Amino acid sequence: MEVKDKVMYHYHKKGIYDELWGKGKEITVDNNFRSYYSTILDFFTTGVQCQDDKVSSFDRVISYYLQDDIFKTIEKDLTKQLLLEAKKIITQTNVCRREFALEKMRQNNYPDLPSRLHSIWLTDKENLDFWSKYLITDSKLKDEMLQLYELNVTGNLFKSSDYYIPDDKLTMHEMMLQSIKYWNPEFDKDEALNGIEYLFQGKVKIIKRIENI
Numbered sequence: 001m002e003v004k005d006k007v008m009y010h011y012h013k014k015g016i017y018d019e020l021w022g023k024g025k026e027i028t029v030d031n032n033f034r035s036y037y038s039t040i041l042d043f044f045t046t047g048v049q050c051q052d053d054k055v056s057s058f059d060r061v062i063s064y065y066l067q068d069d070i071f072k073t074i075e076k077d078l079t080k081q082l083l084l085e086a087k088k089i090i091t092q093t094n095v096c097r098r099e100f101a102l103e104k105m106r107q108n109n110y111p112d113l114p115s116r117l118h119s120i121w122l123t124d125k126e127n128l129d130f131w132s133k134y135l136i137t138d139s140k141l142k143d144e145m146l147q148l149y150e151l152n153v154t155g156n157l158f159k160s161s162d163y164y165i166p167d168d169k170l171t172m173h174e175m176m177l178q179s180i181k182y183w184n185p186e187f188d189k190d191e192a193l194n195g196i197e198y199l200f201q202g203k204v205k206i207i208k209r210i211e212n213i
Contacts, residue, residue, distance in 0.1 A: 003157045007207070008122040008198065011135055012147040021149060027204040029120045029155070037099045038117040044096050046089055058089055094168040098175060101166055105179035113158050113183060114199040122151070122198040130194055134162075148210040155202010160185045162195030 012021050016036055020027050027033075034042075047055045065074060065082065102116055123131050128148070135146060164182040166175035187193055 001157055001159075002155070003202075004154045006153050006157065008124060008151050008153050008157075008200070009128055009210075010120065010122050010149050010151055011131055012149060013135075014145055014147065021147065021206065021209075023206055023208050025206045027120070027206075029118075029201050029204060031115070031118045031201075033118050033120070033201075035117055035119060035121070037095065040092060040095050041099055041117065044092050048085055058085060062086075097172060098166050098168070101172065101175035102179045102182060105176060106183060109180075110183045114156055114201040116199060119158075119199040119201050120204060122153070122157070122200050123196060124198070127194075127196045131197075134195070150207040150210055152205045152207055153200055153202060155200060157202075158199045160197060160199070161187070161192040162197055163189070163192040 012018075013036070046058045048058050048061055050056050050061065062082070065071060065078075099116060106113055106115060132146075132148075160182050164178065164185055166178040166182070170178060185192065187196075
């Protein structure tokens with residue numbers, strides 16, 4: 001829906017487009033704007049840095065260490081490093097699968113809705129507490145990682161819910177089917193109402209940063 005001078009909120013994760021965020025700044029969000037998920041899709045790789053400074057596909061690294069004579073010599077620290085790298089790649093793979101399914105469904109069936117790859121994520125006042133707890137579980141890290149901003153927005157605003165985001169355990173086919181629900185949300189369930197999120201394209205003016213979220 002089209003909105004004008006509507007007050008919304010954004011949780012800014014530090015380290016991502018920090019230069020855009022500050023009181024009084026204005027941001028134009030259009031199809032040239034690249035969201036956090038867009039950068040993951042563009043730069044995702046299973047390549048990892050090896051001890052000889054060469055980059056190799058992670059499955060080849062695993063195959064090397066699975067050799068019988070090598071496997072029995074692996075130390076605990078290396079095992080932990082391999083597991084952490086595997087977790088990172090699996091997490092990013094699932095993000096790519098999910099965002100690809102959502103974007104493909106949008107392009108093919110709902111092209112007038114804002115793309116998750118080229119829009120800014122927003123929420124409303126009623127859902128601030130939910131997202132604060134959801135995004136950061138450790139209160140000690142909250143101020144270090146998140147900054148909450150109050151915004152004035154004019155443009156195209158789409159309302160959905162985190163409840164309809166495709167789950168990581170789904171197959172690609174199942175993710176595509178679940179994506180239909182994200183782009184056609186129903187808010188008759190408490191679960192859907194608890195995770196309200198908005199996608200926005202248009203003009204954003206930063207009113208202020210809200211402290212002590």
